[in-house]
Amino acid sequence: GFRMDVIDMIGKEPDKEITSNGPKLHEYLQEMNQATFGDKNLMTVGETWGATTEIAKLYSNPKRNELSMVFQFEHIGLDQQEGKDKWDLKPLSISELKKVLSKWQTSLGDEGWNSLFWNNHDLPRIVSRWGNDDVYRKESAKMFAILLHMMKGTPYIYQGEELGMTNCPIDDIAEAKDIETINMYNERISSGFTKEEILESIKAKGRDNARTPMQWNAREHAGFTTGIPWLRVNPNYKEINAEEALADQDSVFYMYKKLIDLRRKHDIIVWGDYELVEKTPEHVFAYSRIYEDQQWLVICNMSSEKQTFTIPREALRVIVSNYPLKQLPDGKVDLRPYEAFVLEVK
Numbered sequence: 145g146f147r148m149d150v151i152d153m154i155g156k157e158p159d160k161e162i163t164s165n166g167p168k169l170h171e172y173l174q175e176m177n178q179a180t181f182g183d184k185n186l187m188t189v190g191e192t193w194g195a196t197t198e199i200a201k202l203y204s205n206p207k208r209n210e211l212s213m214v215f216q217f218e219h220i221g222l223d224q225q226e227g228k229d230k231w232d233l234k235p236l237s238i239s240e241l242k243k244v245l246s247k248w249q250t251s252l253g254d255e256g257w258n259s260l261f262w263n264n265h266d267l268p269r270i271v272s273r274w275g276n277d278d279v280y281r282k283e284s285a286k287m288f289a290i291l292l293h294m295m296k297g298t299p300y301i302y303q304g305e306e307l308g309m310t311n312c313p314i315d316d317i318a319e320a321k322d323i324e325t326i327n328m329y330n331e332r333i334s335s336g337f338t339k340e341e342i343l344e345s346i347k348a349k350g351r352d353n354a355r356t357p358m359q360w361n362a363r364e365h366a367g368f369t370t371g372i373p374w375l376r377v378n379p380n381y382k383e384i385n386a387e388e389a390l391a392d393q394d395s396v397f398y399m400y401k402k403l404i405d406l407r408r409k410h411d412i413i414v415w416g417d418y419e420l421v422e423k424t425p426e427h428v429f430a431y432s433r434i435y436e437d438q439q440w441l442v443i444c445n446m447s448s449e450k451q452t453f454t455i456p457r458e459a460l461r462v463i464v465s466n467y468p469l470k471q472l473p474d475g476k477v478d479l480r481p482y483e484a485f486v487l488e489v490k
Contacts (some may be wrong), residue, residue, distance in 0.1 A: 147191065147193065148211070152164040156168075178209065180236045200252060249295055257298065269311050271308055285305075287446065290464060291446075301400060304359065306389075306397050307389050307397060310380060312352065312376070315343070317342075346425070357373045412438050416434050418432070428446070430452050444484040458490040459487045463486040463488060467483050472487075473485065
C-alpha cells in the first residue's frame with residue numbers, strides 16, 4: 145500500500161492563504177484513484193492534519209473511491225496549549241483524550257475507516273509522552289498497546305514501539321539534527337526564552353526522539369550499523385533492544401504479537417460497535433466492543449497511581465492483560481499502575 149504525505153494540501157487555489165482542504169482536493173483524489181491504484185486492491189492512507197470526522201468520511205467512504213483511510217491528528221494536539229504551537233506544553237487531559245478517541249470511534253459509522261496510532265516519524269515516543277518511561281516503562285507501553293489495538297480501525301506500529309523504545313535525552317542543541325527543532329531553538333533564544341525552557345520542549349516533542357536508530361541488540365550502535373549513524377543511538381539501547389525483547393516472554397514485543405493475533409482471530413475487534421464507559425475515574429479509560437452476541441470490556445489505568453473501578457458486568461474470561469491476574473476480575477477492583485486488561489462479559 146501507500147502512505148500519502150500531507151495529501152490534504154493538493155487541490156488548493158493558487159495564491160490563497162488556505163493551503164489544505166482546497167476546492168479540488170477530492171476531485172483530484174478521485175481522479176488519481178481511477179487512474180492509478182483504484183483497481184489494484186491496494187491499501188492507501190492519507191496524512192490529513194486538518195481532517196474532521198466529516199472530512200474523513202469524504203476521504204474514506206468506499207463509495208467515493210478516494211482513499212482507504214486517513215491519519216487524523218486531533219488527539220495528538222491535546223498536550224499543546226490552545227492557540228499556540230506544539231512546543232508550548234500542557235498536561236494531557238485524560239477526559240479529553242477519551243472524548244476525542246471516542247468521537248472518532250463512533251462518528252465514522254459505516255461511511256469511513258479509522259487509522260489507529262500513537263507514534264510516527266514526527267512524534268515523540270508514546271511511553272515517554274503520556275506514559276512512564278522509567279519505573280513503569282513496560283507496563284505503560286503495554287497499556288497503550290491494549291488501549292489502541294482493541295479499538296475499531298487499522299492499527300499502525302511505528303519502529304521500536306513494539307519494544308517500548310523511549311525518547312532520547314538531549315542536553316545541548318548541538319545534539320539535535322532535526323531542522324524544525326534547530327530553527328525553533330534559534331527563534332526562541334532570540335525571543336528571550338531560556339535554554340532550559342527550550343530544551344524541555346525539545347525533550348518532550350522533538351522529532352529526533354522518533355528518529356534515533358532502531359535498537360536491535362546491546363552491541364555497538366545497537367546493532368544498527370557498523371558505521372557511524374547519522375543520529376546517535378539512545379543511551380538505553382543495552383537494556384531496550386529487539387534481542388532482549390525476544391528473549392523475555394513478558395516483553396512489550398510479545399504483547400504486540402498477542403494483540404495482532406487477537407485481531408486476526410476475532411471479528412469483534414474488527415467490526416464490533418464501540419461504547420465508552422461513562423463516569424469512570426479521570427485516569428481510567430474503559431470502553432466496550434459489541435458484536436452480535438459478544439461483548440468485550442477494555443479497562444486501562446492511564447496513571448502511575450492505583451485507581452478503583454467497578455466492573456459493570458459479570459466477567460466470563462480474561463482475553464488479555466498486562467499484569468498477571470490471580471483471579472477473574474469482578475465487581476470493585478483496584479487497578480495497579482498502568483494496568484490494562486480485556487474481559488469477555490455477559
